[in-house]
Every structure is written in C-alpha cells, then in structure tokens.
C-alpha cells in the first residue's frame with residue numbers, strides 16, 4: 001500500500017492535508033519539524049473524496065511507527081476527526097483559512113468534536129501550523145531524549161530573542 005503515499009523511513013509524525021491548497025500553510029509545519037530534526041512525512045489525502053485511501057494510509061502509517069498525526073483541512077473540516085476515529089494515536093488539528101468565513105468554519109468543525117474522540121485543535125493558519133508541529137515535538141520529547149534536547153534548545157533560543165525594549169524611533 002505504501003507506494004500510494006509519500007513515506008519516510010523512521011517518520012514519527014504523519015502530516016495530512018485535505019487538499020494540495022493547504023500546503024502553503026502546512027509547509028510551516030514541515031519546516032518546523034525539520035528544524036527540530038523530527039522525521040515526518042507529508043501527504044494530501046481527502047477524507048470525503050478518498051476515504052478508503054485514508055483508512056489504508058492510517059493503518060500503514062501506524063504499523064510503520066508513526067506516533068502522531070497532524071491534520072489540516074478547511075471548510076467543513078472533518079479530516080482530523082475521521083483520522084481520530086481510525087487510530088488511538090494523538091491527532092492534532094490545523095484549521096485552514098480556506099475559501100470562506102476566514103477559517104472560523106474550519107476552527108469550529110475541529111474544536112467542536114463531540115466527546116469521546118478528541119482532536120487537539122490549534123489556531124487558524126500559520127500560527128496553528130507551527131504550534132501543532134511544536135506540540136508534536138513536546139509529546140515526542142517525553143520519550144525521546146534527542147527530541148527533548150532539540151526542543152529545549154529551540155525554547156531557549158526563542159526566549160533569548162524576545163526584545164526587552166521597544167524599538168528606538
């Protein structure tokens with residue numbers, strides 16, 4: 001089955017998008033994971049247009065050792081919820097700004113999952129795409145000392161970059 005997908009040896013995070021149009025935003029997820037040396041794989045699989053392909057990917061990815069899924073979708077954004085219905089692994093949801101309502105539709109579709117099948121939902125757009133990657137890193141850091149070291153270094157660097165004074169006029 002894996003010839004239907006982009007697979008990466010040792011990937012611990014599977015990034016999924018409902019459409020290639022989500023990539024300009026989700027590229028930030030990928031570059032954040034890359035910056036922290038977290039092997040991951042990115043695929044476009046639509047929950048409503050390709051349900052069988054999605055089910056096959058989730059089963060295959062879990063068997064190959066993927067530990068966390070990050071799912072991006074826009075509009076009636078059900079990709080993350082459908083993925084969560086197929087796996088016991090953590091699912092992080094990124095609402096896309098998409099084509100209407102500035103992404104509020106995507107945010108509510110993801111955040112308003114009925115109880116029992118959770119998805120952790122992030123901010124609309126780029127901030128959420130980056131934070132989903134960082135949250136995946138923080139989860140992996142619980143059991144991987146190398147990821148933990150990279151995560152602590154990232155946080156320390158970020159802290160040191162905060163401007164203490166307002167910029168001079």
Ligand code: RP5
Pocket residue numbers: 017018019020021022046072073074075096098
């Ligand atoms: C969702 O609908 C996708 O995740 C995307 O955000 C949105 C628009 O998809 P396209 O019409 O660009 O394929 O399925």
